[in-house]
Amino acid sequence: MDRAEPIPDHRAHYDEHGWAQIKRVLPIEVADAMLYKMQQELGGDWESYKGDYIKTFLTDKRAYECYSFDYTPMAALQYGLTPYISTLVGKELLPTHCYFRVYRKGDICHVHSDAHACEHAMSLTLGYSNDYLWEFNISDKYFEADVDNPVDAAQRESHLGFHNLLLSVGDGVLYNGINYLHGRVKPNPNEWTAQIFLHWIDRAGKYAQHAFDGRAAEVVRRADFKFPDEDAPEKLNPDRADLVKARRYD
Ligand SMILES: [Fe+2]
Numbered sequence: 001m002d003r004a005e006p007i008p009d010h011r012a013h014y015d016e017h018g019w020a021q022i023k024r025v026l027p028i029e030v031a032d033a034m035l036y037k038m039q040q041e042l043g044g045d046w047e048s049y050k051g052d053y054i055k056t057f058l059t060d061k062r063a064y065e066c067y068s069f070d071y072t073p074m075a076a077l078q079y080g081l082t083p084y085i086s087t088l089v090g091k092e093l094l095p096t097h098c099y100f101r102v103y104r105k106g107d108i109c110h111v112h113s114d115a116h117a118c119e120h121a122m123s124l125t126l127g128y129s130n131d132y133l134w135e136f137n138i139s140d141k142y143f144e145a146d147v148d149n150p151v152d153a154a155q156r157e158s159h160l161g162f163h164n165l166l167l168s169v170g171d172g173v174l175y176n177g178i179n180y181l182h183g184r185v186k187p188n189p190n191e192w193t194a195q196i197f198l199h200w201i202d203r204a205g206k207y208a209q210h211a212f213d214g215r216a217a218e219v220v221r222r223a224d225f226k227f228p229d230e231d232a233p234e235k236l237n238p239d240r241a242d243l244v245k246a247r248r249y250d
Contacts, residue, residue, distance in 0.1 A: 114177030121177035
């Protein structure tokens, strides 16, 4: 697959419709590896789970969730995706935040619009327990969110159309989270479905202050390394000792 080839079409579709379906944002193997690591490190059941197990206004049932500032590998995934998403959008973006959610069977995601930090959003599928693709729904209508809450405005519509998108593992839908209603209206057909929601702002746009979720002063800092005296002993990870030995030239 040539990743450069569909970019002009994705960008034009996103500009015109407020969303674009992107195949293989992550190779399937990378999505599998990321989700497996998250399950190992965050926990795969209620007893072990170190993130949040909560019900928000978006779901009917409690879900496993995690905020990127609480789990650095997820933030790092978003940092790494930032140039690619900027290329798709055609603007220089900065990340705001991302959230991980594992939905249980039968749950939905209520149709909603997002806060300003979600100017350019992506819902990315990391895994389905039973391999049933679960439809993502996005409105075919743009709502002027600064004038009226899109959910309220939608109730005055006589007919509201939705696009129903099926995402395979590693696929994402890029969308304008502020001005288009979106959600998952059909119940999750899998025992669980794992998603990441990633959000960016245009660094030159009107929501730029939301970069790094308003925590840029805390996050975007100059690193510093200090060396010991040269006679300080080596420190090696014992699990990697053989590998390190192979890289030695002395
Ligand atoms: Fe949303």
